[in-house]
Amino acid sequence: MVTDNKPNLVTVNIDGVEHQLPAGANLVDALASVGKEVPHYCYHPKLSVAGNCRMCLVELGSPLRDRATGEVVMENGKPKVGWQPKPAIACASTVTPGLHIRLDSPAVKSCREGVTELLLINHPLDCPICDQAGECKLQEYSAQYGRGYSRYIDEKNAKPKRTRLGPRVTLDDERCILCSRCVRFCNEVAGDPVLGFVNRGSYNTLTCYPGRELANNYSLNTVDICPVGALTSTDFRFRMRVWFLKQTPSVDTESSAGVNTTVWSREGKVHRVTPRRNDAVNETWMADSGRELFKSGESADRLRAARIRGAEADLGAALALAAEILRAGPLAIVGSGHQSLEEQRLLARLAKAAGARTYVPARRGAGDGLLVSEDRTPNFRGALLAGLTDREADRDLAALRAEIETGRVRSLLVCREEVASLGLDAATLAKVRLVTLGTHLDAASAAAEVALPGLTVFERSGHFVNCQFRLQSFLQAIPGPAGARPDAEILGRLLGAVEGRAVAFDAGAVWQELAASQPALAGLAAGRVPAEGVLLDGSAWRHLPFPERKLLKFAAQA
Amino acid sequence: MAVKVLERRPLSFWERTYLPQILGGLKVTWQNILRPSVTLQYPEERPVIPSGYRGVPTLVRDPNGREKCVSCQLCEFVCPPKAIRITPGEIPAGADTAHVEKAPREFDINMLRCIYCGLCQEVCPEEAIWLQGQYSMVGRTREEMVNNKARLYELGGTLPDSHLKWDHKRDEAGRQAGGHH
Ligand code: SF4
Numbered sequence: 001m002v003t004d005n006k007p008n009l010v011t012v013n014i015d016g017v018e019h020q021l022p023a024g025a026n027l028v029d030a031l032a033s034v035g036k037e038v039p040h041y042c043y044h045p046k047l048s049v050a051g052n053c054r055m056c057l058v059e060l061g062s063p064l065r066d067r068a069t070g071e072v073v074m075e076n077g078k079p080k081v082g083w084q085p086k087p088a089i090a091c092a093s094t095v096t097p098g099l100h101i102r103l104d105s106p107a108v109k110s111c112r113e114g115v116t117e118l119l120l121i122n123h124p125l126d127c128p129i130c131d132q133a134g135e136c137k138l139q140e141y142s143a144q145y146g147r148g149y150s151r152y153i154d155e156k157n158a159k160p161k162r163t164r165l166g167p168r169v170t171l172d173d174e175r176c177i178l179c180s181r182c183v184r185f186c187n188e189v190a191g192d193p194v195l196g197f198v199n200r201g202s203y204n205t206l207t208c209y210p211g212r213e214l215a216n217n218y219s220l221n222t223v224d225i226c227p228v229g230a231l232t233s234t235d236f237r238f239r240m241r242v243w244f245l246k247q248t249p250s251v252d253t254e255s256s257a258g259v260n261t262t263v264w265s266r267e268g269k270v271h272r273v274t275p276r277r278n279d280a281v282n283e284t285w286m287a288d289s290g291r292e293l294f295k296s297g298e299s300a301d302r303l304r305a306a307r308i309r310g311a312e313a314d315l316g317a318a319l320a321l322a323a324e325i326l327r328a329g330p331l332a333i334v335g336s337g338h339q340s341l342e343e344q345r346l347l348a349r350l351a352k353a354a355g356a357r358t359y360v361p362a363r364r365g366a367g368d369g370l371l372v373s374e375d376r377t378p379n380f381r382g383a384l385l386a387g388l389t390d391r392e393a394d395r396d397l398a399a400l401r402a403e404i405e406t407g408r409v410r411s412l413l414v415c416r417e418e419v420a421s422l423g424l425d426a427a428t429l430a431k432v433r434l435v436t437l438g439t440h441l442d443a444a445s446a447a448a449e450v451a452l453p454g455l456t457v458f459e460r461s462g463h464f465v466n467c468q469f470r471l472q473s474f475l476q477a478i479p480g481p482a483g484a485r486p487d488a489e490i491l492g493r494l495l496g497a498v499e500g501r502a503v504a505f506d507a508g509a510v511w512q513e514l515a516a517s518q519p520a521l522a523g524l525a526a527g528r529v530p531a532e533g534v535l536l537d538g539s540a541w542r543h544l545p546f547p548e549r550k551l552l553k554f555a556a557q558a
Numbered sequence: 559m560a561v562k563v564l565e566r567r568p569l570s571f572w573e574r575t576y577l578p579q580i581l582g583g584l585k586v587t588w589q590n591i592l593r594p595s596v597t598l599q600y601p602e603e604r605p606v607i608p609s610g611y612r613g614v615p616t617l618v619r620d621p622n623g624r625e626k627c628v629s630c631q632l633c634e635f636v637c638p639p640k641a642i643r644i645t646p647g648e649i650p651a652g653a654d655t656a657h658v659e660k661a662p663r664e665f666d667i668n669m670l671r672c673i674y675c676g677l678c679q680e681v682c683p684e685e686a687i688w689l690q691g692q693y694s695m696v697g698r699t700r701e702e703m704v705n706n707k708a709r710l711y712e713l714g715g716t717l718p719d720s721h722l723k724w725d726h727k728r729d730e731a732g733r734q735a736g737g738h739h
């Protein structure tokens with residue numbers, strides 16, 4: 001792996017054409033970077049090299065040197081190439097100066113045909129019932145590099161099917177091509193070495209250590225990296241064909257790790273969430289717990305329409321009443337690390353206009369040192385950048401309760417927070433005029449004078465700032481409930497009502513104001529955040545005691 | 559472009575009387591009056607449908623009564639007017655055909671959309687969907703024009719199967735479970 005910023009580029013010759021590639025880089029990755037595909041099963045850029053599938057065989061050569069003088073031997077004015085007598089696996093080779101590679105020679109083609117034929121000897125041809133169809137490497141490479149017909153006349157091996165490997169993973173051993181990616185993942189990344197192979201030859205079988213199961217919180221990554229349909233997600237299994245699903249880039253809201261995700265949806269329904277590669281944040285991994293969050297968007301207690309005193313109401317009327325409550329004051333505001341940066345900015349402006357004190361509750365959990373951090377909100381750093389708060393997240397709302405009890409706060413706006421668990425019980429909430437904005441019905445929104453419906457992360461677009469102070473964008477994958485409007489619009493209209501003038505709440509306008517008011521965001525604009533995110537300068541908040549200790553790509557500064 | 563004007567040939571005397579044309583028409587009339595009738599009294603009388611006719615798409619069972627569709631959704635994908643809508647499902651463990659693992663939970667074909675192209679039959683890897691002899695679909699509402707899974711199997715019935723590949727697979731797995739290693 002080349003880690004410094006300026007890779008040492010060397011000239012290599014691929015099928016007679018010279019290319020500049022970084023010296024020392026893995027050959028499969030380096031060739032992919034110039035658009036040359038080397039078919040491979042067992043190699044994974046984030047796992048150790050196993051070299052067992054042999055699909056990546058290529059012919060390699062290097063310039064010959066005279067043994068006596070050490071000089072490069074020339075032939076017709078060019079260095080003479082000494083080809084290795086047998087093909088070599090690209091996944092275990094690196095880029096070296098003057099390397100010659102044949103990807104297209106008859107020998108390489110027959111290697112691939114041979115490997116494919118051997119893999120297919122015992123592989124069941126059940127693509128019609130296999131969930132991997134459409135994203136299966138074996139299917140793709142067999143079509144592209146296979147010989148197209150079978151010479152094998154014997155019966156295929158029967159192996160265990162529909163095996164429960166763990167609570168979330170189902171294994172079909174007949175389909176396993178024994179690449180060991182899942183085994184290496186469990187050993188090297190998850191640190192839970194439970195998978196392994198038993199028996200020999202054609203009876204080689206993937207299995208779990210007796211008495212154990214694949215139950216760690218990263219088990220579904222094995223499903224992602226399994227090149228075939230051997231490991232399938234028990235939840236997504238037989239749900240929907242992947243070719244029907246629309247992919248939308250998003251960010252996991254489980255914690256401040258800010259794991260990059262892809263949301264797979266069809267016709268307004270999310271079917272699965274998988275990790276999206278970002279080498280600076282989550283590499284290619286994601287925790288299982290974050291993949292299930294989309295289900296709550298469809299739950300029965302979802303707030304689908306505005307409510308006035310518990311009865312469903314028109315959004316316009318609810319907004320008008322909410323504005324009146326906010327103007328009546330004195331107001332306090334509970335914001336959230338679950339809001340996007342844009343929403344937090346609008347809320348901060350609203351707090352300023354109404355002279356309200358703001359609270360951002362802390363949501364803490366145990367960190368796992370990988371991709372789930374101690375701060376269980378995706379965007380507390382955003383609240384700092386947006387000016388919604390300038391202090392550590394509030395462990396509870398005792399201070400706010402005191403204000404309410406003494407009558408110094410008479411109206412309260414709660415955004416995306418479940419305040420009952422933070423010390424604001426029904427008796428306290430009964431003493432204020434309460435407006436809530438959230439996705440689900442809870443004790444507070446049920447008791448609120450006005451409850452405004454919010455959209456989930458899958459239903460709106462925006463930006464989060466993760467624990468590294470990395471600004472990342474998420475896009476809308478599915479439409480929200482009929483009649484619901486984006487949170488930013490609701491907050492923008494409330495702000496307009498408090499300020500007594502129309503406030504632009506589209507992403508462009510909010511970002512213009514954000515970039516002008518926050519030096520760390522200067523020069524940035526909506527829609528201009530690259531896929532890998534933008535690392536912001538968070539030194540202004542270094543003195544705050546952040547809870548995150550260590551993650552895959554993050555370490556707290558001592 | 560140059561325009562070439564053609565003179566129309568003047569009509570002869572007989573042609574101007576129109577009698578030869580009238581007599582010619584009467585000849586055709588009389589010939590057909592004497593032929594046996596070919597008109598079908600539809601709907602009381604129905605035409606004989608030739609084999610290979612592409613009528614309403616239906617789902618079929620194999621001779622052992624197994625539903626052949628495995629809800630691979632290829633027909634849903636290929637259908638040009640998007641007439642097919644499938645909700646896949648899992649065959650529960652313990653069922654007779656548990657080894658097939660997958661079957662449609664719901665299967666709808668909207669016959670207001672279907673254009674009888676036969677692509678679904680062409681693409682089906684399980685030979686489960688067939689355009690058969692049924693050609694007339696009537697209904698008073700849009701819902702009635704959507705064939706659901708039960709109706710599709712009712713229309714489809716059973717077709718012969720020369721492979722019985724899933725039965726074969728189960729038998730082979732049973733043989734190997736006896737252990738030939
Ligand atoms: S289950 Fe999948 S990832 Fe694991 S060894 Fe088999 S093919 Fe490879």
Ligand code: SF4
Pocket residue numbers: 615633636637638639640641642667671672673674675676677678679689
């Ligand atoms: S016959 Fe053509 S239009 Fe009708 S369901 Fe099949 S694929 Fe669709």
Ligand code: SF4
Pocket residue numbers: 128626627628629630631632633634644678681682683684685686687
């Ligand atoms: S293509 Fe055949 S097996 Fe697949 S869903 Fe359609 S009818 Fe069923």
Ligand code: FES
Pocket residue numbers: 039040041042043050051052053054055056057089090091092
């Ligand atoms: S990818 Fe190189 S041997 Fe498998």
